[in-house]
Amino acid sequence: MKIGIIGAGQAACTLIAELIRGQFDGEMLVFNGESHRPYQRPPLSKTWLTHPTETESLRLLPDPIENHPSVQWIQQRVTGIEPDDGLIVTERDRYSVDQIVLATGTRAKKLAIDGLPSEKTHVIRTLDDAITLHSALDGVQNIAILGAGFLAFELASSLDQPTRTIRVLAKGIRALPQVSVKAADRLLDATPASIRVDVTVERYDEDSAALITNHGSIPADLVIIAIGAQANTELAEACGLGTDKGIPTDSYMQTPHPCVSAIGEVSLHDQPHMKQKMRVESISEANDTATTLAKRLLGQPEPFNATPWFWSDQGELKLQIAGLCARTDEETVLINTETECVVMRHQGDRITAVEAVNAAKEFMAARRLFEQGPISLGSAIEAGSLFSLLQSSRS
Amino acid sequence: MPQLTCIDPNEQEIDVTFEPGETILQATYRAGVDGILAECGGGCSCATCHVILDATWDGTVEGPSVQEADMLSFAIDPTPHSRLACQVELNDKHDGLTLSVAKRQY
Numbered sequence: 001m002k003i004g005i006i007g008a009g010q011a012a013c014t015l016i017a018e019l020i021r022g023q024f025d026g027e028m029l030v031f032n033g034e035s036h037r038p039y040q041r042p043p044l045s046k047t048w049l050t051h052p053t054e055t056e057s058l059r060l061l062p063d064p065i066e067n068h069p070s071v072q073w074i075q076q077r078v079t080g081i082e083p084d085d086g087l088i089v090t091e092r093d094r095y096s097v098d099q100i101v102l103a104t105g106t107r108a109k110k111l112a113i114d115g116l117p118s119e120k121t122h123v124i125r126t127l128d129d130a131i132t133l134h135s136a137l138d139g140v141q142n143i144a145i146l147g148a149g150f151l152a153f154e155l156a157s158s159l160d161q162p163t164r165t166i167r168v169l170a171k172g173i174r175a176l177p178q179v180s181v182k183a184a185d186r187l188l189d190a191t192p193a194s195i196r197v198d199v200t201v202e203r204y205d206e207d208s209a210a211l212i213t214n215h216g217s218i219p220a221d222l223v224i225i226a227i228g229a230q231a232n233t234e235l236a237e238a239c240g241l242g243t244d245k246g247i248p249t250d251s252y253m254q255t256p257h258p259c260v261s262a263i264g265e266v267s268l269h270d271q272p273h274m275k276q277k278m279r280v281e282s283i284s285e286a287n288d289t290a291t292t293l294a295k296r297l298l299g300q301p302e303p304f305n306a307t308p309w310f311w312s313d314q315g316e317l318k319l320q321i322a323g324l325c326a327r328t329d330e331e332t333v334l335i336n337t338e339t340e341c342v343v344m345r346h347q348g349d350r351i352t353a354v355e356a357v358n359a360a361k362e363f364m365a366a367r368r369l370f371e372q373g374p375i376s377l378g379s380a381i382e383a384g385s386l387f388s389l390l391q392s393s394r395s
Numbered sequence: 396m397p398q399l400t401c402i403d404p405n406e407q408e409i410d411v412t413f414e415p416g417e418t419i420l421q422a423t424y425r426a427g428v429d430g431i432l433a434e435c436g437g438g439c440s441c442a443t444c445h446v447i448l449d450a451t452w453d454g455t456v457e458g459p460s461v462q463e464a465d466m467l468s469f470a471i472d473p474t475p476h477s478r479l480a481c482q483v484e485l486n487d488k489h490d491g492l493t494l495s496v497a498k499r500q501y
């Protein structure tokens with residue numbers, strides 16, 4: 001069997017590694033639309049920006065996998081697919097395959113700001129973005145980050161320097177709306193950035209090097225747009241297999257076309273944990289969808305049944321989230337000490353996510369508990385910690 | 396270049412060279428040592444890069460942080476010499492270090 005994998009990011013690389021580990025006896029053609037060997041994204045907004053070491057340290061695949069004879073790397077962007085004929089098309093060539101895997105991920109959403117020159121506008125999604133941002137930092141005193149999610153605050157911590165002022169500008173009424181108010185408070189207490197909420201940017205004024213907003217003029221030698229991601233669904237859309245919301249698949253990562261699968265951030269599928277179809281942006285999602293597809297391609301299909309998890313380094317603080325919740329889910333604090341903070345998100349008595357700040361044990365206990373089944377808020381409160389709850393569930 | 400000796404889950408012994416400043420994960424991963432999954436790529440958030448250092452190296456390698464120790468307590472069958480490969484930074488003094496990769500990461 002010849003598999004054409006489009007994209008060479010996290011999901012694609014996990015698929016490749018899992019297929020090789022599973023003794024897959026076919027061929028893989030991997031289309032890499034970037035000019036670097038497969039690399040990890042999470043460090044780009046964290047350690048890499050402070051210590052931009054050799055890109056070697058970011059490598060995603062070990063040598064024996066990257067150089068495996070079953071893998072052929074094709075350094076080209078795919079411009080189209082023709083599923084009925086098993087064709088993958090690039091600007092230069094057409095490749096014939098038996099299975100097509102869309103692992104195209106997302107790209108940073110852009111925002112056009114009147115008057116803002118392109119050399120002062122940055123996003124961070126790729127290694128090239130990070131390299132460009134890093135090389136533009138010399139002498140920069142005022143940085144404005146638009147968007148107030150994990151990425152914005154990771155960047156704020158990584159870019160912090162005594163001579164710099166970093167301002168995070170949120171369009172909405174609160175920063176870090178992805179997490180509970182309590183967890184956000186803990187993380188924001190430690191951020192070096194000053195935060196403005198409810199900001200609408202009108203334009204950029206080059207003479208004063210400032211963003212003109214509904215809150216007046218905000219100095220910005222450089223502007224980073226971190227307002228979220230847009231799924232790369234165009235290839236699927238062109239053949240009726242998706243919309244800009246994602247590429248729908250079943251629980252085995254298969255699209256309605258028998259020869260086309262989608263994994264990673266582009267795939268829109270049933271998330272058993274959320275009891276709904278959704279697209280999830282995280283490393284765990286990329287790995288778990290890739291593993292599910294690998295099992296099917298190896299002839300041992302098992303439906304996707306993973307519980308999402310996530311982490312983010314916010315300066316000295318480590319946020320780890322087990323599970324996934326809706327922004328409207330209720331919040332109840334379980335642990336709140338000088339060093340740790342653990343917040344449970346829930347719908348009634350059913351816990352949907354556990355947000356742990358500097359509380360790795362609680363995060364891991366929550367992951368193990370989710371693997372066993374639903375977690376009840378009442379019993380977590382009674383046990384005093386998820387760790388105790390896990391221990392009592394095992395004894 | 397300084398070197399590590401790794402024993403993988405199939406009892407295969409592999410010599411791995413490293414650059415001072417690299418983590419055990421970076422060195423072993425590059426060499427493709429089997430059995431290390433490292434799902435979070437070094438983020439100290441998955442505990443799937445569990446290795447066990449040879450006991451003779453006790454004291455030579457700086458001990459784990461609270462975060463690492465907490466994560467390690469959820470690895471499969473942790474020992475007093477267990478570490479997360481992504482959290483151990485290597486220097487010249489670690490030339491000759493022997494470690495085994497955990498039999499299972501989960």
Ligand SMILES: Cc1cc2nc3c(=O)[nH]c(=O)nc-3n(C[C@H](O)[C@H](O)[C@H](O)COP(=O)(O)OP(=O)(O)OC[C@H]3O[C@@H](n4cnc5c(N)ncnc54)[C@H](O)[C@@H]3O)c2cc1C
Pocket residue numbers: 006007008009010011012031032033034041042043044045076077078079103104105106124125126151232235263264265266281282283284286309310311312313
């Ligand atoms: C700065 C940053 C920090 C992050 N931090 C965390 C974190 O701390 N924790 C966490 O869980 N997640 C984090 N993430 C998210 C995580 O990196 C992604 O969820 C993960 O990489 C998604 O994997 P993927 O394979 O779906 O997509 P990607 O890794 O984006 O890979 C998709 C690849 O496909 C390529 N491609 C697209 N279209 C084509 C085409 N037509 N032809 C050829 N190639 C194509 C793209 O160029 C890209 O290289 C972070 C992301 C970023 C950008």
Ligand code: FES
Pocket residue numbers: 420433434435436437438439440441442443444479480481482
């Ligand atoms: S790689 Fe995830 S904890 Fe070490």
